[in-house]
Amino acid sequence: MHSIQDDAGTVYGGLGHLLLEFYQSKQLPIPEKLLSIQEVERFDFSLWRDLLIQLQQKLQTPALGLEIANFVQPRHLGIMAYLVLSCETLGEALMRYHDYHRLVYDGSPLEVRVENDVLSIAWAEIPFNLMTQLTDEVAMALMLKILRSLMAIDDIHLHEVHFKYPANKYINLYEQYFQCKVRFNQSQSIIFLHVSELAKPLRQGDQTLQKLLKQQAEALLEKLPNTSQADQRIQQAILAGLQKNMFQIEHIAQQLHWSVRQLQRHLQKQGKTYQQRMQEIRFMLAQQYLKDENLSLHEISLLLGYSEQSAFQRAFKQWSSETPQQWRSNYLENKTQEKTLDHPIEENLNPQYQI
Incomplete structure (x- = not known):
């Protein structure tokens, strides 16, 4: 019989490196559990969730996931990031991200839909006990940070961002980061963008x-x-x-x-x-x-x-x-x-x- 932890899946070991570099940048004592996963290829999502919560409790920083995402480099996401780097348009990059997302987190797939010229990228449900605002905002911000770093000329213009968690008093931080309307208390955590964005070229010669x-x-x-x-x-x-x-x-x-x-x-x-x-x-x-x-x-x-x-x-x-x-x-x-x-x-x- 599968436990909740089994159902939650695993994450790529590079995320452990990302979190370690964030700790070092803040000159914080590094937890033993974080040090123990620096040489592993993958580790449990539940441990990733626990490490993020532990960090949030230490710092008490609003929108912490967005700050962590600013440190991300392709090496933190492994081969999926390098596949995205080789793409010529935002649409192709999103397709590669969708196809290989499980290399970074294999607990639940990305759900991509198109309706009325708006494309949505939703993070599918994981066990309720493991859901947090922080894990969702890290996942969404990491993807956006990597893609934005590859744009050739224009930025990515999002339509809206939805979170399924209650609103907090720092909504302005989220809207500054995503540069669009951010809504809380929604049915799923979703990024929306107009289909016309998909044709935007990525920077060549990475x-x-x-x-x-x-x-x-x-x-x-x-x-x-x-x-x-x-x-x-x-x-x-x-x-x-x-x-x-x-x-x-x-x-x-x-x-x-x-x-x-x-x-x-x-x-x-x-x-x-x-x-x-x-x-x-x-x-x-x-x-x-x-x-x-x-x-x-x-x-x-x-x-x-x-x-x-x-x-x-x-x-x-x-x-x-x-x-x-x-x-x-x-x-x-x-x-x-x-x-x-x-x-x-x-x-x-x-x-x-x-x-």
């Missing part, structure tokens, strides 16, 4: 995503030093396509301003199909991602365009005859051995630190 793509591209080019300019363009198009989960041959051909047949003929001259070329790139990317211990196998699966981790694991075993876990373990072991060989004198000078 440095975080650009760095990631650049590292991937350089790794690919190092392995293929004799590739032509056309091959480099194909690689870049597939890289970007995987980031956006739009890597079908039709989409890649469109990005290159080629027909599908032209792309197929180019690859045939090299004795390859499009599927084979994409899998080569996926394999090289997978190796790059596995070197990063902060990325889980689930996150790597999504980065490579797989809907299920098991599909990625099967593919990797075919590519390398090893599972992703085995490949990562071997890589980390070799890396440790190389470090030991590189610094034998330092270890001898500091015997008290040897294990």
Whole structure:
């Protein structure tokens, strides 16, 4: 039988990092429970709720969730944020946020509806005992903060924001943050915006995503030093396509301003199909991602365009005859051995630190 805690789900470990950085900015004593989750991939929503309430009791700050959200960076939301970073319009970013929201909080889905040219994003119900104004306002403010940071020219103009909790005397703080009418005592916590907002462009060339793509591209080019300019363009198009989960041959051909047949003929001259070329790139990317211990196998699966981790694991075993876990373990072991060989004198000078 599931408990209330089981039904509430879990949150991404990066939210624990976010809260730790907020504590440090305020120079507050850090709770032991918060320190204990700094190395975990996910933790219980009930613990997230308790940590937020504990912080609120310490500070007695109105609209605390909005203040916490001002500290958010893509790394705090994990791979979902990087997928959002790769989008070209607000509408596409919201679609990615909706599709991958469970990577940040898997307790309840986002409900998106369109009525009379107004789009609503509602936070579905969670067990009553775990509902708080603070958890809702953090969730809503985090999403808005990330999206606003990506806008190319104009800001996001919200229509209204609803909270299901009783009104307080600090409504002006909420309306300043959301820059729209904020209503309390509503049936659900919802953000409303006009459908016309969805066409607004996001800022291109985000440095975080650009760095990631650049590292991937350089790794690919190092392995293929004799590739032509056309091959480099194909690689870049597939890289970007995987980031956006739009890597079908039709989409890649469109990005290159080629027909599908032209792309197929180019690859045939090299004795390859499009599927084979994409899998080569996926394999090289997978190796790059596995070197990063902060990325889980689930996150790597999504980065490579797989809907299920098991599909990625099967593919990797075919590519390398090893599972992703085995490949990562071997890589980390070799890396440790190389470090030991590189610094034998330092270890001898500091015997008290040897294990």
